[in-house]
Amino acid sequence: MLPYKHYGLLASVCLMWMAGCSSPYVENNLIEEIAPVVFWSIGEGTEGKLKISTLVPPLIQEKKRLLSKEVDLLKQGGREFNLIYYQELKQGQLRMLLINEELAKKGGIEKMINTILVDPDISTRVYLLIVRGDFDEYIKNQLTKQENQDYFLYRMLKHYEKHNQGEMSIVDIHQFMKMLYSPLKDPILPVFHSDKNNFDYLGTALFQNDKEVMVIQDLDDNIFQLLDNDHFLKVLAIPKLSISLGRVRSNVRMKLSEDYSTLSLHVGLQGRMEEYQGELDIQSEKQLEQLIHEVKVYLEEQTSDLIKKMQRWKVDPLEVGTHSLKPFSKEITEEQWLKYWENMKINVDYEIKVHPLINGSVQVR
Amino acid sequence: MDENTSEIPKTTAEIAEGDEEVRSLFLYNRTSPIGGIYFLFLVNRMQMHYFILIMPVYLVHSYMVWGIIVMGLLSQLNLMMMSKWFNSSYAAKGYQGFLQLFGKRAVQVFAILGFLIILFKISIITLGYVEMLHSFIYPSMNKKWLILMILLISLFVASHGMEKTLRFVIIAFLCGAWIVIMFIPFFFPPIANYRDLYPLIPTEWSGQSWQGLLFIWSAFSGPVYLVFMVPWLSSNKKISKYLVIGNMLTIIEFSLLFIASVLFYGSNFLSKINFPIGYMGSYIQTSGLERIDHILISFHMFNYVFDISILLLSLYGAGRVFMRKMNKGATRIGFLSSWFIILMSIILMDQWLWETIPGQKMLLNIQIWLGAFIYLLVPAILFTAVKRKESM
Numbered sequence: 210m211l212p213y214k215h216y217g218l219l220a221s222v223c224l225m226w227m228a229g230c231s232s233p234y235v236e237n238n239l240i241e242e243i244a245p246v247v248f249w250s251i252g253e254g255t256e257g258k259l260k261i262s263t264l265v266p267p268l269i270q271e272k273k274r275l276l277s278k279e280v281d282l283l284k285q286g287g288r289e290f291n292l293i294y295y296q297e298l299k300q301g302q303l304r305m306l307l308i309n310e311e312l313a314k315k316g317g318i319e320k321m322i323n324t325i326l327v328d329p330d331i332s333t334r335v336y337l338l339i340v341r342g343d344f345d346e347y348i349k350n351q352l353t354k355q356e357n358q359d360y361f362l363y364r365m366l367k368h369y370e371k372h373n374q375g376e377m378s379i380v381d382i383h384q385f386m387k388m389l390y391s392p393l394k395d396p397i398l399p400v401f402h403s404d405k406n407n408f409d410y411l412g413t414a415l416f417q418n419d420k421e422v423m424v425i426q427d428l429d430d431n432i433f434q435l436l437d438n439d440h441f442l443k444v445l446a447i448p449k450l451s452i453s454l455g456r457v458r459s460n461v462r463m464k465l466s467e468d469y470s471t472l473s474l475h476v477g478l479q480g481r482m483e484e485y486q487g488e489l490d491i492q493s494e495k496q497l498e499q500l501i502h503e504v505k506v507y508l509e510e511q512t513s514d515l516i517k518k519m520q521r522w523k524v525d526p527l528e529v530g531t532h533s534l535k536p537f538s539k540e541i542t543e544e545q546w547l548k549y550w551e552n553m554k555i556n557v558d559y560e561i562k563v564h565p566l567i568n569g570s571v572q573v574r
Numbered sequence: 575m576d577e578n579t580s581e582i583p584k585t586t587a588e589i590a591e592g593d594e595e596v597r598s599l600f601l602y603n604r605t606s607p608i609g610g611i612y613f614l615f616l617v618n619r620m621q622m623h624y625f626i627l628i629m630p631v632y633l634v635h636s637y638m639v640w641g642i643i644v645m646g647l648l649s650q651l652n653l654m655m656m657s658k659w660f661n662s663s664y665a666a667k668g669y670q671g672f673l674q675l676f677g678k679r680a681v682q683v684f685a686i687l688g689f690l691i692i693l694f695k696i697s698i699i700t701l702g703y704v705e706m707l708h709s710f711i712y713p714s715m716n717k718k719w720l721i722l723m724i725l726l727i728s729l730f731v732a733s734h735g736m737e738k739t740l741r742f743v744i745i746a747f748l749c750g751a752w753i754v755i756m757f758i759p760f761f762f763p764p765i766a767n768y769r770d771l772y773p774l775i776p777t778e779w780s781g782q783s784w785q786g787l788l789f790i791w792s793a794f795s796g797p798v799y800l801v802f803m804v805p806w807l808s809s810n811k812k813i814s815k816y817l818v819i820g821n822m823l824t825i826i827e828f829s830l831l832f833i834a835s836v837l838f839y840g841s842n843f844l845s846k847i848n849f850p851i852g853y854m855g856s857y858i859q860t861s862g863l864e865r866i867d868h869i870l871i872s873f874h875m876f877n878y879v880f881d882i883s884i885l886l887l888s889l890y891g892a893g894r895v896f897m898r899k900m901n902k903g904a905t906r907i908g909f910l911s912s913w914f915i916i917l918m919s920i921i922l923m924d925q926w927l928w929e930t931i932p933g934q935k936m937l938l939n940i941q942i943w944l945g946a947f948i949y950l951l952v953p954a955i956l957f958t959a960v961k962r963k964e965s966m
């Protein structure tokens with residue numbers, strides 16, 4: 210009995226038998242034959258259809274163009290793109306999913322995201338954006354001016370995600386899903402405004418039950434960044450008091466009362482005064498103190514207004530609900546929490562420490 | 575007990591006497607005993623396989639981490655009982671030792687049961703890993719190729735004999751143990767929110783929680799197969815120390831991975847993910863490399879290959895016992911046909927049961943119960959048998 214004969218025989222029998230079943234590799238991943246997809250933009254089409262579009266990127270010197278299709282299903286769109294383009298479009302490099310605001314307000318984002326999540330080609334680090342306006346129009350217009358617009362957009366998001374440096378709410382698919390499924394948290398997404406010439410950050414959209422219910426902008430959004438998202442802002446401009454604070458770090462403490470009737474929110478802000486255009490003489494210690502006090506009162510008002518708005522819409526993106534969790538007691542359900550949340554009294558207290566605008570110490574007069 | 579080492583060449587010769595063919599097949603030869611440190615790696619690696627990949631889905635609630643610790647400590651006790659057997663004179667004699675303890679008939683019945691249990695276990699872990707390979711790396715590939723490939727690799731490793739396969743555990747350990755380190759970033763914000771871990775103690779207890787405990791116990795059950803490999807391992811007094819350390823390592827690995835996945839998903843989302851640890855791997859991203867999950871899953875294969883090949887050798891051993899071929903020596907035909915039985919069993923299971931969700935659930939549940947039962951029974955039976963013989 211020869212040693213290796215049998216291994217070979219057995220292996221070849223198996224191989225032949227299996228080769229009859231199917232060929233092992235059915236997907237073609239030759240670099241010349243595929244084209245990576247960087248983003249998908251999804252909007253509302255006619256008659257309840259989805260309108261999905263993407264840029265076709267060249268591997269060789271070739272002009273980029275925008276592909277757009279109206280379809281019933283997301284994946285159907287991906288397939289139809291393949292059929293009109295000479296290369297196969299692969300979603301392995303998908304980095305951004307842009308969803309039209311109208312669609313987000315209608316709800317059902319979860320289903321789209323699930324489609325992306327189960328695709329083994331696509332990683333879970335795909336940025337989610339809400340777009341107000343017509344993104345396709347913008348991209349089409351930019352194609353003549355700026356070639357790799359899709360890639361630059363990704364770089365921008367990546368830049369602001371790294372180190373959570375404030376300014377923008379950046380959310381990837383996984384974070385959105387985690388929030389969506391957690392009973393005491395509500396997901397957020399960044400909202401961008403787009404027209405023919407511009408594509409700019411607008412604010413943060415708050416979601417309840419997989420539906421966009423409100424968008425917070427400007428100072429409200431800044432406060433939101435400080436309270437929850439990044440705890441850092443490069444610039445906090447308060448036009449009403451003619452003051453800009455810079456490099457603001459926040460330290461937030463939330464305390465719920467035992468019966469969930471009041472929330473005490475203590476925010477410690479540390480930063481530098483970087484600009485002042487107002488009337489007060491900030492050289493004087495007293496007037497500086499007064500100014501800081503004004504900032505404090507103003508921020509307290511704005512913050513409690515913002516939280517009241519959230520209460521009215523029954524959203525809790527600040528994850529206040531998770532503070533009701535205790536190591537040794539049962540967690541409350543989402544419905545119970547929202548009932549408490551709606552009627553909760555809010556006490557906001559800011560503590561602001563800023564370096565004065567002047568280099569050196571403040572003179573005492 | 576001290577004569578164990580001197581007995582080893584004798585038993586080899588005994589086996590060699592039985593058949594001329596033996597010279598061509600040396601699967602069960604013993605040349606030099608393998609040191610105690612191997613027990614540590616063996617215990618640890620045999621507990622880390624398919625079950626850990628799906629464990630978080632079964633446990634879901636953060637307080638189940640206490641379940642891991644409690645079950646781990648119980649497993650510690652179990653291993654202490656087993657070390658009683660490892661230290662006994664019967665262990666080193668291998669098959670003869672079992673005969674002395676239980677008699678021929680009982681050993682045969684055990685062998686048939688063992689054969690089926692091992693066959694089932696190999697099938698489940700292979701199917702589990704192949705499913706993972708299939709869903710993460712080769713989604714368009716026919717699964718049968720993957721099954722064939724991993725079994726061929728295991729056949730190659732196993733054909734080097736029991737001793738070398740046992741030594742392969744070092745490679746499996748070195749290639750697998752560091753993976754846990756990759757999951758440490760999940761413990762830090764922004765994804766992690768420590769309040770996701772609350773409540774720390776269970777506020778309600780349901781049938782699902784009991785099943786979770788059973789699952790953990792079953793996940794710890796790997797080292798039970800060490801009982802049959804003990805003739806190749808040197809049995810010195812200090813074995814229990816290595817067993818305990820190996821088991822401790824597993825407890826740490828289990829709880830680290832479990833807590834990381836609770837932090838990453840939160841309990842509600844976690845219960846809806848089929849391969850939580852796999853998807854976490856795909857979330858890891860560095861500036862140089864993107865799909866780290868592919869690398870991690872590939873490295874995990876060393877563990878599976880080790881496990882499957884050691885089980886393949888055990889299966890063939892059990893087959894020889896119940897076919898009464900024990901004193902005839904190992905043959906190539908016998909070895910290959912047991913490999914073939916495994917291949918067929920896996921492919922049939924895949925075809926009929928694994929593809930459907932209820933079928934897959936049923937197979938997993940059977941494996942959970944089987945694993946839990948044998949981990950409960952085998953050490954206890956051996957312990958009492960050795961005690962009884964000693965007192966006689």
